[in-house]
Amino acid sequence: MDQDNSENGREDAPVLPSCEDEHGGxxxxxxxxxxxxxxxxxxxxxxxxxxxxxxxxxxxxxxxKLVILVEAAVKQxxxxxxxxxxxxxxxKWIHETPSTIPANATHRLRIGAIVLNDKRELxxxxxxxxxxxxxxxxxxxxxxxxxxxxxxxxxxxxxxEETGVDSEFIxxxxxxxxxxxxxxxxxxxxxxxxxxxxxxxxIQESEIDGAQWMPIAEYAAQPFAEQxxxxxxxxxxxxxxxxxxxxxxxxxxxxxxxxHNPSYLYVNELLTLPISH
Amino acid sequence: MDQDNSENGREDAPVLPSCEDEHGGxxxxxxxxxxxxxxxxxxxxxxxxxxxxxxxxxxxxxxxKLVILVEAAVKQxxxxxxxxxxxxxxxKWIHETPSTIPANATHRLRIGAIVLNDKRELxxxxxxxxxxxxxxxxxxxxxxxxxxxxxxxxxxxxxxEETGVDSEFIxxxxxxxxxxxxxxxxxxxxxxxxxxxxxxxxIQESEIDGAQWMPIAEYAAQPFAEQxxxxxxxxxxxxxxxxxxxxxxxxxxxxxxxxHNPSYLYVNELLTLPISH
Numbered sequence: 284m285d286q287d288n289s290e291n292g293r294e295d296a297p298v299l300p301s302c303e304d305e306h307g308g309x310x311x312x313x314x315x316x317x318x319x320x321x322x323x324x325x326x327x328x329x330x331x332x333x334x335x336x337x338x339x340x341x342x343x344x345x346x347x348k349l350v351i352l353v354e355a356a357v358k359q360x361x362x363x364x365x366x367x368x369x370x371x372x373x374x375k376w377i378h379e380t381p382s383t384i385p386a387n388a389t390h391r392l393r394i395g396a397i398v399l400n401d402k403r404e405l406x407x408x409x410x411x412x413x414x415x416x417x418x419x420x421x422x423x424x425x426x427x428x429x430x431x432x433x434x435x436x437x438x439x440x441x442x443x444e445e446t447g448v449d450s451e452f453i454x455x456x457x458x459x460x461x462x463x464x465x466x467x468x469x470x471x472x473x474x475x476x477x478x479x480x481x482x483x484x485x486i487q488e489s490e491i492d493g494a495q496w497m498p499i500a501e502y503a504a505q506p507f508a509e510q511x512x513x514x515x516x517x518x519x520x521x522x523x524x525x526x527x528x529x530x531x532x533x534x535x536x537x538x539x540x541x542x543h544n545p546s547y548l549y550v551n552e553l554l555t556l557p558i559s560h
Numbered sequence: 561m562d563q564d565n566s567e568n569g570r571e572d573a574p575v576l577p578s579c580e581d582e583h584g585g586x587x588x589x590x591x592x593x594x595x596x597x598x599x600x601x602x603x604x605x606x607x608x609x610x611x612x613x614x615x616x617x618x619x620x621x622x623x624x625k626l627v628i629l630v631e632a633a634v635k636q637x638x639x640x641x642x643x644x645x646x647x648x649x650x651x652k653w654i655h656e657t658p659s660t661i662p663a664n665a666t667h668r669l670r671i672g673a674i675v676l677n678d679k680r681e682l683x684x685x686x687x688x689x690x691x692x693x694x695x696x697x698x699x700x701x702x703x704x705x706x707x708x709x710x711x712x713x714x715x716x717x718x719x720x721e722e723t724g725v726d727s728e729f730i731x732x733x734x735x736x737x738x739x740x741x742x743x744x745x746x747x748x749x750x751x752x753x754x755x756x757x758x759x760x761x762x763i764q765e766s767e768i769d770g771a772q773w774m775p776i777a778e779y780a781a782q783p784f785a786e787q788x789x790x791x792x793x794x795x796x797x798x799x800x801x802x803x804x805x806x807x808x809x810x811x812x813x814x815x816x817x818x819x820h821n822p823s824y825l826y827v828n829e830l831l832t833l834p835i836s837h
Contacts, residue, residue, distance in 0.1 A: 366648060367664060367744070368640055388667055392666065457809065523831055547737055550733075
């Protein structure tokens with residue numbers, strides 16, 4: 284590799300394999316091992332050329348097996364953008380205009396599932412781990428929405444996993460935003476109602492110590508601690524829905540020619556407008 | 561340092577400075593430079609002892625200036641958990657029970673603000689950058705909710721920043737979940753209504769080309785492209801709220817002795833129950 288080329292940003296100097304994004308940026312996604320010194324020189328040369336070409340943000344995605352290259356990128360002014368267990372994404376803004384590098388994800392999504400049968404019994408579980416362990420408190424099934432999963436899909440999945448009960452998603456009754464639930468990140472907890480489609484219980488042995496259909500009044504009378512008020516209000520809001528015309532938000536698919544998959548708009552169930560193309 | 565100590569996990573072997581978390585885990589937060597070889601030996605010794613002590617997850621938070629230590633942690637079986645511009649969090653599960661390492665954040669939050677005055681005029685802006693640049697389309701103010709910020713705070717802040725208008729948050733009218741909006745991450749977009757408290761417009765020159773109060777019918781008649789359907793439905797839902805009893809979710813503080821700051825539960829405004837301690 285010719286050092287002079289890289290210093291001067293000549294058009295014929297070697298560059299890292301890359302592709303362009305929709306915002307005038309460059310994405311380098313390395314998959315194969317590379318010598319750190321060679322990577323460093325190539326990166327320098329590439330940055331010079333991308334600057335000449337008026338590129339804006341430069342992204343480098345490094346699988347964890349290429350951890351040896353992280354230092355070289357940081358030394359050339361890259362910062363971390365985000366990380367998942369098996370890769371690290373670094374970014375550097377190389378344009379004179381102000382950076383428009385998008386923010387990192389800030390929230391995890393969790394669901395609480397109100398599954399009520401025709402006898403006004405609520406599907407409840409005893410948790411094996413976590414804060415409820417050993418308290419004897421029966422709570423509604425809860426769980427984390429997975430990456431890329433729709434809220435209504437996550438809710439039915441968690442109910443099925445923990446209790447074996449099939450259900451149909453009805454609506455989001457309420458949601459709660461809490462901050463600093465892990466480090467600087469936040470949680471959004473969606474309280475959902477689901478209609479049971481099956482009633483036989485088969486518990487998830489690894490997570491759950493027991494599950495049952497419990498009269499809603501009995502559920503609400505439990506001694507929920509302060510930090511668990513949302514489980515108390517679950518019953519109140521549920522009863523308000525049954526008796527006082529409380530309405531939640533139902534998911535409605537909004538298809539578009541731009542995407543193969545619909546995205547979902549959660550709107551008040553009273554809305555009668557067509558929400559789709 | 562005595563290599564034998566580290567191999568055998570003896571109680572008197574040196575360990576990295578650390579503290580314990582609430583879940584039986586260990587947090588190492590390095591701030592000062594350390595030689596990578598020394599770090600590697602200390603980490604090995606520490607892991608042995610933490611295993612003997614029955615610790616579960618081990619977290620290492622490395623500021624970007626200590627990037628030189630990342631490789632040593634990965635070589636000892638750590639994976640990435642998350643990253644922000646100036647630090648990287650690594651984690652390793654060292655207990656025999658199944659890992660309960662919490663998931664990373666998956667969503668960014670955005671708001672769209674419906675600010676309507678008494679003349680049924682909507683506060684709209686012309687964006688200087690992004691997808692609406694040069695389209696001539698007047699849209700409602702939108703923006704990213706910042707890390708640690710409440711949705712209702714983010715909405716009033718964005719309206720003030722973009723247009724200079726003071727407003728009071730009313731409710732969330734609807735929300736939309738979209739996946740893979742950047743890499744594997746998702747967006748939640750909250751469509752909110754706000755009541756204007758001032759009416760004089762002063763635009764944010766860096767982001768906005770113009771702002772005005774526009775009759776809602778005129779706004780809705782604009783040729784929104786398919787990917788911008790949510791801006792069209794903003795008007796429909798807003799009219800449904802004005803005319804057909806459509807109700808959104810209002811934030812209600814839920815105080816607790818466990819936290820200095822309240823967290824907010826967004827519930828249907830029709831709910832008359834007291835949601836607080």
